[in-house]
Every structure is written in C-alpha cells, then in structure tokens.
Amino acid sequence: MSSVTGRNKTPVKTAQSTATVADPARRRLLTAGLAAGAGAALSGLAARPAAAAGGDPLITQVQDWNRYLGDGVDAKPYGTPSQFEAEVVRRDVPWLTADPVSSVNFTPLHELDGIITPNGLCFERHHGGTAEISPADHRLMIEGLVDKPLIFTMEDIKRFPRENRVYFLECAANSGMEWRGAQLNGCQFTHGMVHCVVYTGVPLRTLLEEAGVKSNSKWLLAEGADASAMTRSIPMEKALDDCMVAFKMNGEALRPEQGYPLRLVVPGWEGNMWVKWLRRLEVGDEPWHHREETSKYTDLLANGKARRFTWVMDVKSVITSPSPQAPVTHGRGPLVISGLAWSGNGTIKRVDVSTDGGRNWKTARIDGPSLSKALHRFYLDIDWDGSEMLLQSRAIDEHGYVQPTKDALRLARGENSIYHNNGIQTWYVQANGTVENVEVS
Ligand SMILES: Nc1nc2c(c(=O)[nH]1)N[C@H]1C(S)=C(S)[C@@H](COP(=O)(O)O)O[C@H]1N2
Numbered sequence: 285m286s287s288v289t290g291r292n293k294t295p296v297k298t299a300q301s302t303a304t305v306a307d308p309a310r311r312r313l314l315t316a317g318l319a320a321g322a323g324a325a326l327s328g329l330a331a332r333p334a335a336a337a338g339g340d341p342l343i344t345q346v347q348d349w350n351r352y353l354g355d356g357v358d359a360k361p362y363g364t365p366s367q368f369e370a371e372v373v374r375r376d377v378p379w380l381t382a383d384p385v386s387s388v389n390f391t392p393l394h395e396l397d398g399i400i401t402p403n404g405l406c407f408e409r410h411h412g413g414t415a416e417i418s419p420a421d422h423r424l425m426i427e428g429l430v431d432k433p434l435i436f437t438m439e440d441i442k443r444f445p446r447e448n449r450v451y452f453l454e455c456a457a458n459s460g461m462e463w464r465g466a467q468l469n470g471c472q473f474t475h476g477m478v479h480c481v482v483y484t485g486v487p488l489r490t491l492l493e494e495a496g497v498k499s500n501s502k503w504l505l506a507e508g509a510d511a512s513a514m515t516r517s518i519p520m521e522k523a524l525d526d527c528m529v530a531f532k533m534n535g536e537a538l539r540p541e542q543g544y545p546l547r548l549v550v551p552g553w554e555g556n557m558w559v560k561w562l563r564r565l566e567v568g569d570e571p572w573h574h575r576e577e578t579s580k581y582t583d584l585l586a587n588g589k590a591r592r593f594t595w596v597m598d599v600k601s602v603i604t605s606p607s608p609q610a611p612v613t614h615g616r617g618p619l620v621i622s623g624l625a626w627s628g629n630g631t632i633k634r635v636d637v638s639t640d641g642g643r644n645w646k647t648a649r650i651d652g653p654s655l656s657k658a659l660h661r662f663y664l665d666i667d668w669d670g671s672e673m674l675l676q677s678r679a680i681d682e683h684g685y686v687q688p689t690k691d692a693l694r695l696a697r698g699e700n701s702i703y704h705n706n707g708i709q710t711w712y713v714q715a716n717g718t719v720e721n722v723e724v725s
C-alpha cells in the first residue's frame with residue numbers, strides 16, 4: 285500500500301493530539317488562509333491521462349495474480365476481508381479503562397462507507413466480558429405484573445411474526461472524552477461508539493401481550509445473562525412502542541459480542557438500555573433505578589445537579605473522511621468529504637458542511653436510505669485547492685433539532701459531563717493533507 289501517514293495510529297495523549305486552536309491570533313491566521321477555492325465546483329480530473337502512465341509496470345507487465353490460480357471455493361467456508369484490509373479493525377484505547385473485560389472498543393468509522401456497519405466491526409461495550417451461551421440453553425422469562433408469567437426458548441421466539449429494522453446504537457459515553465477539549469486523534473475514537481445494522485426480531489410488544497401486561501404496569505426491567513447481569517429500567521410506553529427482541533443482525537445470528545443469542549433493541553435511546561444476552565423481563569409499576577448504577581449514565585451538571593432520564597440520543601454527525609486516521613494523500617483537486625449523521629428522534633433532514641470552521645456552510649448530499657433512528661451517509665464533493673481547512677458537519681433532524689456547537693453544550697451543561705456529547709466536531713486539514721482533532725471557538 286502507499287505511504288499513508290498517520291493512518292491507524294493508536295492515539296496517545298501527545299501535545300499534538302490534544303492541540304486546540306484557542307489562541308485567537310492563530311485562529312485568525314487559520315481562517316484567513318482558508319481560500320474560497322475549497323468549495324469551488326469540480327474542475328480537476330480524478331484520473332490521470334493514460335499517456336502519462338506509459339512506463340507503469342503495473343500496466344506493461346504481467347502480474348502474479350494473472351499467472352497463478354487462486355484459492356478454490358472450498359478455501360473459506362466463512363469469508364473474511366481481503367488481506368489488504370487488515371488494518372480495518374476495532375481498536376481500543378488501553379489507558380481508558382483499567383481492564384479489557386469491563387471496557388469498550390471502537391468502530392473504525394473512517395474506513396467504512398454507506399450506513400451499515402459490518403458485524404465484525406461493530407464496537408463492543410460490556411461490563412463483564414462476552415457471555416458464550418448456546419441457544420439451546422438460553423431462556424427468556426417474562427414475570428411481574430402480568431396475567432401469566434412466561435418462559436420462552438429461542439425456538440419459541442422464532443415462531444412469532446418477525447420484522448426487520450435498521451437502527452443505530454450509540455453508547456451514551458460516545459465522544460465523552462472530548463467534553464473538555466479535543467483529545468483523541470481519530471473519529472474511530474472520538475465517535476466510534478456507534479454502529480448501525482439491520483435487526484431481525486420480534487416486537488417486544490408481541491411478547492408482552494402474550495404474557496398480558498396488567499393495566500397498572502409502568503416500567504419494564506430488562507436483565508442480561510452475562511457476568512455483569514446488567515439490568516435497565518425502561519418505561520412501558522417505550523417497551524410497547526418500537527422495542528424489539530432481536531436474534532439476527534445483518535442477516536446472520538447476532539455475534540457473541542453483541543448479545544448472542546438474544547438482545548433488546550431500544551431504537552434511538554442510549555446504548556446501555558439495549559440489554560445483551562437478554563434473559564429476563566420484569567414488569568413493574570416503578571423504576572428499578574436503585575438496582576442500577578445510577579451514578580453512571582446520569583449527566584452531572586455544573587451546579588452539581590444531574591440530568592436524569594436523558595435516554596434519547598440527540599441529533600449528531602461527524603466527518604469520517606478526511607479525518608486524522610484518513611488523511612488526504614492525493615493532493616489538491618477532487619476530494620470526497622464524507623460522514624455520518626443520526627438522530628434518536630427520527631430521520632436526518634439536512635447536513636451542512638463547513639470547510640472554514642463554521643463561517644460558511646454548504647448543504648451536503650445525503651445518499652442511501654434515510655431511515656428513522658438509523659445512520660445517514662452524507663457527501664460533499666469539492667475541488668480542494670490545497671489550502672488548509674477546518675472541516676465541520678452540522679446535522680438537522682426531521683423535527684428541526686440542530687446539532688449544537690461544543691461551546692453551546694458546555695454553556696448549557698458545564699464541563700463535568702461525560703454523556704450525551706453531540707457537539708460539532710472540527711478537523712484541521714493541513715496543506716500536506718494530514719488531519720488533526722482541534723477545536724475552534
Ligand atoms: N448484558 C449486557 N448488556 C449490555 C451491556 C453489558 O455490559 N451487559 N452493555 C451496554 C452498553 S453500556 C452498551 S453501549 C451497549 C453496547 O452494545 P454493543 O456491544 O453491541 O456495541 O450494550 C449494552 N448492553
């Protein structure tokens with residue numbers, strides 16, 4: 285592969301990766317240098333004329349892959365990506381947590397396109413490691429305020445009418461390390477606690493109706509079968525709305541990391557409620573928050589009070605390329621700026637992209653399906669004049685919610701928060717194509 289600088293580096297807290305462009309003089313310098321040409325209509329040629337490639341041995345000589353027979357159809361019963369894609373993997377940040385068993389790794393967003401996350405690249409977040417459960421031994425129990433408590437085998441669950449839905453899952457702590465300032469050099473690490481797959485499963489409503497939910501029930505406790513036995517309270521209104529009990533992702537069985545054989549899907553709401561290895565649902569008339577880690581997943585405000593019941597993941601976006609792990613390697617001319625946008629409140633109506641740190645905005649092109657509570661893919665195709673850029677994206681959802689700046693978020697919630705950081709991200713693209721995580725204010 286060509287020499288790609290800064291690619292797939294494990295982030296370290298170096299002076300460079302914590303750089304902020306807070307100094308006004310430097311900021312002025314940066315924006316003054318941002319030529320209008322960065323947004324001009326496409327004029328350059330992305331391919332080189334054939335004549336110019338005259339002596340290229342890759343054209344004039346016979347290559348190995350022309351000469352030798354390749355692997356047969358029996359070589360890989362379960363296919364894997366090309367050997368040349370070996371760097372496209374989930375990565376973790378060793379200093380972030382004390383132990384990999386109660387930890388997180390990150391989706392390589394900078395290497396992906398479209399809206400669907402491949403199963404093997406979906407970030408993992410678990411509190412007691414991955415449970416390995418044979419579907420034959422798995423049971424789901426519904427009890428509490430129901431007419432008849434029920435126990436389902438996996439076979440039982442697969443006999444109910446099922447549905448297919450595409451949803452993003454975002455951990456409430458996604459971008460949490462970025463509250464106080466630009467820190468991690470790569471969108472994999474700043475925004476990679478999100479994935480989006482098509483789930484196959486049974487509406488939770490169907491199973492609850494089968495058990496007969498009593499009229500005074502208000503809450504549902506969901507419990508996982510893993511070592512952490514994670515439990516979460518979900519308001520009955522949401523449980524009866526669009527929640528699912530899913531057994532497939534992207535057409536195949538859930539991966540063990542994602543809760544095989546059964547997980548709860550809580551569309552648009554924070555990831556910790558999506559209980560994996562789902563084994564028990566208890567219907568009640570009050571929340572079970574006393575059993576949960578309420579100190580976690582509660583937003584601490586500057587005044588010491590906490591925001592509670594902040595379950596919806598608000599409108600958010602990020603440019604995935606160029607980004608620190610995906611620098612511009614081809615120089616000036618046609619450049620595809622691409623990113624992801626999502627909202628727990630529905631679809632994305634519009635995404636604006638700025639190349640000058642938020643002074644001017646252009647409407648990006650959303651391409652691919654626009655599904656409620658799913659990732660959206662956007663593009664802005666520009667003719668880059670080779671001058672430095674401060675790239676930002678700003679998403680607006682179907683309800684008109686506009687993604688806030690990080691400064692506006694801090695003003696509203698202070699600096700103590702970790703959760704629900706949906707602020708606008710800035711990437712500083714230098715003339716040589718390298719990209720850095722910065723902040724402008
Ligand atoms: N049983 C169980 N479910 C769980 C967790 C867990 O530790 N145990 N972690 C939760 C958290 S905090 C998140 S963000 C999501 C992550 O889902 P993923 O691993 O499929 O990305 O699962 C949630 N469900």
Ligand SMILES: [Mo]
Pocket residue numbers: 409454455456457555556
């Ligand atoms: Mo999470």
